[in-house]
Amino acid sequence: MSQRLKNYEVICKIGQGSFGTVFKVRRKSDKIILVMKTIKVQSLSKKCQQESVSEVTILSSLSCPYIVKYYESFVENSILHIIMEYCEKGDLSQLIKKQMLPENKIWKYFIQTCLGLEYLHSKQILHRDVKALNIFLTNDDSIRIGDLGVAKILNNTACFAQTQVGSPYYLSPELCEEKPYNTKSDVWALGCVLYEMCTTKHPFTAPNQAALLLKIVKGCYMPLSTEFSPGIREIVDLLLEKDYKKRPSIQAVLTRTDIENKISDSG
Ligand code: ADP
Numbered sequence: 275m276s277q278r279l280k281n282y283e284v285i286c287k288i289g290q291g292s293f294g295t296v297f298k299v300r301r302k303s304d305k306i307i308l309v310m311k312t313i314k315v316q317s318l319s320k321k322c323q324q325e326s327v328s329e330v331t332i333l334s335s336l337s338c339p340y341i342v343k344y345y346e347s348f349v350e351n352s353i354l355h356i357i358m359e360y361c362e363k364g365d366l367s368q369l370i371k372k373q374m375l376p377e378n379k380i381w382k383y384f385i386q387t388c389l390g391l392e393y394l395h396s397k398q399i400l401h402r403d404v405k406a407l408n409i410f411l412t413n414d415d416s417i418r419i420g421d422l423g424v425a426k427i428l429n430n431t432a433c434f435a436q437t438q439v440g441s442p443y444y445l446s447p448e449l450c451e452e453k454p455y456n457t458k459s460d461v462w463a464l465g466c467v468l469y470e471m472c473t474t475k476h477p478f479t480a481p482n483q484a485a486l487l488l489k490i491v492k493g494c495y496m497p498l499s500t501e502f503s504p505g506i507r508e509i510v511d512l513l514l515e516k517d518y519k520k521r522p523s524i525q526a527v528l529t530r531t532d533i534e535n536k537i538s539d540s541g
């Protein structure tokens with residue numbers, strides 16, 4: 275077995291996720307700061323461990339300014355290690371808790387997230403866990419969509435017992451009805467993130483999961499305040515369309531004239 279772990283020096287633990295631990299590390303060869311996510315895979319067969327590594331290998335071939343860059347992955351001591359870009363400014367959820375975002379900031383982050391998702395969808399990759407906690411910010415105030423590998427890997431039913439990967443707040447009506455995940459389910463989750471950026475609240479909340487699913491399936495949420503521009507209110511309504519067949523694709527969202535104008539304005 276290769277010894278790649280020794281190429282990294284652990285600086286500190288950043289956090290504990292539902293499936294693994296996240297560390298800030300330094301790559302010894304060039305002193306670059308990166309993130310290492312570790313996931314215990316000892317219960318998996320060698321074949322399944324290998325499949326997890328190949329999944330991350332696919333991710334490391336992706337190249338988009340709005341997607342967290344994946345470097346490498348390896349299994350050592352029965353732990354899957356995933357090495358990726360470090361996003362210094364934390365995640366969108368932390369930012370939303372700290373301050374109300376002005377509408378121009380919301381547009382900027384929203385459009386960058388759309389561009390990242392459009393890239394993934396164009397490669398037939400579903401994110402499956404789009405949420406404010408998985409959208410990161412860098413020092414130059416641009417967003418990076420993260421945590422893509424893990425959702426996909428953990429959804430590999432052949433290897434892992436099927437668990438609900440996503441947060442229930444972002445579940446789309448079709449998922450509540452146990453229909454298969456599709457690109458439009460990512461679009462719904464993006465609608466939830468946009469709503470959260472505007473209001474600091476989830477569009478659908480309830481005291482328990484059963485009540486939450488019921489609300490989502492009905493598709494009733496408190497509309498955005500009229501202090502927001504008609505453009506942004508209309509997009510929230512489009513993304514939170516409960517029928518996924520009527521919900522726009524990411525590409526359709528990006529070709530709306532108001533968004534195209536904002537993209538060309540920002541260069
Ligand atoms: P979860 O299972 O809740 O999605 P994660 O394992 O993805 O948790 O993340 C755990 C913690 O590590 C979170 O606080 C998250 O913000 C942070 N984190 C994950 N990836 C990165 C990254 N690439 N850069 C900076 N922080 C990260």
Ligand code: MG
Nearest residue numbers: 291407408421
């Ligand atoms: Mg995460």
